[in-house]
Amino acid sequence: NSKVIQTPRYLVKGQGQKAKMRCIPEKGHPVVFWYQQNKNNEFKFLINFQNQEVLQQIDMTEKRFSAECPSNSPCSLEIQSSEAGDSALYLCASTLSTYEQYFGPGTRLTVL
Amino acid sequence: GEQVEQLPSILRVQEGSSASINCSYEDSASNYFPWYKQEPGENPKLIIDIRSNMERKQIQELIVLLDKKAKRFSLHITDTQPGDSAMYFCAASANYGNEKITFGAGTKLTIKP
Numbered sequence: 001n002s003k004v005i006q007t008p009r010y011l012v013k014g015q016g017q018k019a020k021m022r023c024i025p026e027k028g029h030p031v032v033f034w035y036q037q038n039k040n041n042e043f044k045f046l047i048n049f050q051n052q053e054v055l056q057q058i059d060m061t062e063k064r065f066s067a068e069c070p071s072n073s074p075c076s077l078e079i080q081s082s083e084a085g086d087s088a089l090y091l092c093a094s095t096l097s098t099y100e101q102y103f104g105p106g107t108r109l110t111v112l
Numbered sequence: 113g114e115q116v117e118q119l120p121s122i123l124r125v126q127e128g129s130s131a132s133i134n135c136s137y138e139d140s141a142s143n144y145f146p147w148y149k150q151e152p153g154e155n156p157k158l159i160i161d162i163r164s165n166m167e168r169k170q171i172q173e174l175i176v177l178l179d180k181k182a183k184r185f186s187l188h189i190t191d192t193q194p195g196d197s198a199m200y201f202c203a204a205s206a207n208y209g210n211e212k213i214t215f216g217a218g219t220k221l222t223i224k225p
Contacts, residue, residue: 002155031210041150041199043215050210091155097210099144099163103155 004104020078021107025094037089082111114139118216135202142204150199
């Protein structure tokens, strides 16, 4: 069972507002991923980190999101200006640099 | 980037029978193929996976087959039970453990009593 912790579980924001969510990876897992799952169940990779460094990110993340994984603090993903299309389940996963990725419970964002 | 196709999108089978989900991928560099089960309102849970050095893997009633030549892999659930009803996602990942996973579109499996 996954030991990835995500907060908050639910987040409601108005358009244009910032939306911030956090993730505590499983202990000892240096690699963290963020994915977005939309209402059609489609997954989109957003960004991943190894320790504090960004490994990969998509254009949307670079332009509209702020993400970090500081040492000794939760990782975070923040949408700078929420749009209706950002309403989705945001999933954090961590791995021990092996292949298996275990997901946290997710943060369900609703943008009104 | 990698593309993963998953079929069928909807699958209904009688309790006790088998269910099969098929996926294909494009990137020959993909070497890791996990399967996730997601119940309503829950997060995806890893149920079985296979690496490219294997052709078949079984965990209890779950069987995964991998055909690297055809770039296809499949999940077979034998002796299905009502608790198997859920969304199932296949996925593929390339090369290293810190690579992103590319997911299929999902299969909604319903087990009929």
